[in-house]
Amino acid sequence: MTPAAAAARSARLSALAARALSPWCPGSTGARRLNLQAATDTTDSTKLKSKEDLPGPSFAKTLYWILLKGYADKSHLLQDVQRNLYGPIWRSRFGQYDLVNVATAELISQVIRQEGRYPVRVLLPHWKEYRDMRGQAYGLHVETGPEWHRIRAALNPKMLKVREVQPYAPVVHQVVSDLLQRIERLRGRSHDGDTVSDIAAELYKFGFEGISSILFETRLVAWREVPEDTLRFIRGVNDMLDLSNMVALLPRWTRSFLPHWRRFVQAWDDICDVAQSLIERRLKELEEQVQSGAPPTGLYLTYLLSNEQLSRAEVYTSITELLLGGVDTRLLCLSSDVQHSLVGAVPSVRDQRAQDRLYSEVVEACPDRREPSVDDLNQMPFLKAVIKETLRLYPVVPGNGRFVTENDLIVGGYWFPKETQFHLCHYSVCHSPDEFPDPESFVPERWVRPGQNTDGAYSRALPTVQRHHPYSYIPFGVGVRACVGKRVAEMEMYFALSRLMQQYEVRPEEGAPVIEPKTRT
Numbered sequence: 001m002t003p004a005a006a007a008a009r010s011a012r013l014s015a016l017a018a019r020a021l022s023p024w025c026p027g028s029t030g031a032r033r034l035n036l037q038a039a040t041d042t043t044d045s046t047k048l049k050s051k052e053d054l055p056g057p058s059f060a061k062t063l064y065w066i067l068l069k070g071y072a073d074k075s076h077l078l079q080d081v082q083r084n085l086y087g088p089i090w091r092s093r094f095g096q097y098d099l100v101n102v103a104t105a106e107l108i109s110q111v112i113r114q115e116g117r118y119p120v121r122v123l124l125p126h127w128k129e130y131r132d133m134r135g136q137a138y139g140l141h142v143e144t145g146p147e148w149h150r151i152r153a154a155l156n157p158k159m160l161k162v163r164e165v166q167p168y169a170p171v172v173h174q175v176v177s178d179l180l181q182r183i184e185r186l187r188g189r190s191h192d193g194d195t196v197s198d199i200a201a202e203l204y205k206f207g208f209e210g211i212s213s214i215l216f217e218t219r220l221v222a223w224r225e226v227p228e229d230t231l232r233f234i235r236g237v238n239d240m241l242d243l244s245n246m247v248a249l250l251p252r253w254t255r256s257f258l259p260h261w262r263r264f265v266q267a268w269d270d271i272c273d274v275a276q277s278l279i280e281r282r283l284k285e286l287e288e289q290v291q292s293g294a295p296p297t298g299l300y301l302t303y304l305l306s307n308e309q310l311s312r313a314e315v316y317t318s319i320t321e322l323l324l325g326g327v328d329t330r331l332l333c334l335s336s337d338v339q340h341s342l343v344g345a346v347p348s349v350r351d352q353r354a355q356d357r358l359y360s361e362v363v364e365a366c367p368d369r370r371e372p373s374v375d376d377l378n379q380m381p382f383l384k385a386v387i388k389e390t391l392r393l394y395p396v397v398p399g400n401g402r403f404v405t406e407n408d409l410i411v412g413g414y415w416f417p418k419e420t421q422f423h424l425c426h427y428s429v430c431h432s433p434d435e436f437p438d439p440e441s442f443v444p445e446r447w448v449r450p451g452q453n454t455d456g457a458y459s460r461a462l463p464t465v466q467r468h469h470p471y472s473y474i475p476f477g478v479g480v481r482a483c484v485g486k487r488v489a490e491m492e493m494y495f496a497l498s499r500l501m502q503q504y505e506v507r508p509e510e511g512a513p514v515i516e517p518k519t520r521t
């Protein structure tokens with residue numbers, strides 16, 4: 001992993017300012033073990049090695065990988081290359097970036113367990129600069145320390161728990177219905193009148209429509225044609241994330257003759273403009289409701305406005321950041337061949353065996369194409385396994401960051417001062433045969449417990465089911481800084497994938513998978 005790429009990735013990650021806290025927390029036994037270890041090491045701290053002792057690539061070698069070996073847009077693959085050369089922990093430096101890369105589940109757990117009360121992924125001074133320039137409030141991605149915690153505490157309710165997101169089910173189903181109708185329309189318009197190519201593009205738009213419907217509590221537009229604002233927002237996010245790395249890497253004086261800063265600002269302006277007009281439209285509706293004597297009804301935005309924990313300016317920034325996380329074109333698709341979970345899941349289930357099994361499960365739980373309820377999802381362990389396996393193979397966030405500001409750390413027998421930037425190499429760990437046998441194969445069964453409504457024979461053939469290290473698979477992160485939108489994202493993916501499977505088959509085609517209607521009943 002090159003420093004630049006890792007920094008870029010972390011920056012994009014931070015852009016995720018928009019997706020429910022993982023309910024998954026590190027086991028207390030593990031935490032005790034680490035503290036004990038740290039305490040033991042500290043007593044002997046003079047013997048600990050430091051960052052200076054870490055192996056790692058030279059600047060020239062990094063450039064060689066990026067420029068000549070073509071890793072610039074697939075830097076997640078470089079994690080394994082570097083791990084093989086330098087071992088599971090190494091240092092990489094590039095420009096202003098100085099990163100410590102960790103590429104085993106155990107090392108990742110050590111970093112996370114020492115991350116403190118207010119973990120930071122990566123500092124984003126250029127994002128802060130934009131907010132200052134436009135007089136905007138800071139949100140989750142720019143704010144740090146107790147102020148970050150205050151914002152996060154205000155956003156967590158109605159997002160973090162399965163039962164808290166249940167009220168969003170009807171609106172998510174409406175968005176899925178629109179998606180299915182749109183697929184039908186696109187089929188009608190296609191060259192053979194039957195197949196939809198580039199389903200991925202449709203699913204990205206679904207991401208935006210899904211999260212905005214939840215945030216604004218209603219369908220903003222019926223989805224006959226994708227609204228221009230949606231496309232503008234998605235374009236803005238893409239541009240902003242692309243340029244974010246360059247803005248961070250190039251010195252300020254280059255802004256006077258290179259266009260990157262101007263374009264970065266323009267991209268942010270577009271994002272904020274769309275978000276602001278969506279918020280204002282909803283605010284107007286709420287005011288009209290109140291004026292007519294009706295109590296204001298609604299879900300997330302109404303909640304944020306009514307509980308008054310955040311100022312109006314902070315609500316604007318937070319909603320914008322949540323939309324960002326929901327869109328996730330490359331926000332969550334951090335490199336060209338790493339795909340968003342649902343976008344990835346649809347192609348993955350072109351695997352006929354998995355597709356047949358998924359279909360049978362969905363049909364059994366919801367006959368006659370009935371819309372699945374949240375309770376029905378409990379009868380669909382294979383559906384959940386498909387999503388998990390997709391997130392393992394194509395982690396939306398292949399590399400996360402931690403910049404621990406509160407304390408020094410001991411990781412892998414090395415001592416690190418506070419304010420060391422760590423890069424957590426999730427992609428490498430998710431693809432490690434030490435954690436997942438036959439790691440490059442799509443095997444959803446590895447996530448289904450034997451006896452859990454499953455084909456027992458297959459599970460028996462995989463004795464390692466569930467035996468990986470808990471930190472080898474943390475697609476939404478863990479702890480207080482984990483993804484705020486996890487539960488929403490899961491619900492969207494479960495509903496969309498189950499209903500797609502009720503109606504369509506996915507088959508591989510050069511470039512992108514295509515989907516076509518099911519012929520079986």
Ligand code: HEM
Pocket residue numbers: 013016017018019020121140141152211321322323325326332341342396397400401474475476477478480481482483484485486488489
């Ligand atoms: C498959 C879908 C998604 C995946 C895999 C995902 C993954 C992640 C990950 C790995 C992080 C970083 C966690 C950490 O640093 O420990 C994150 C942060 C975040 N995500 Fe998501 N996310 C998804 C969907 C969403 C959605 C739909 C939203 C919007 C509701 C969202 C909002 C956020 C926000 C706001 C943060 C920043 C939290 C903070 O810094 O306090 N994410 N996400």
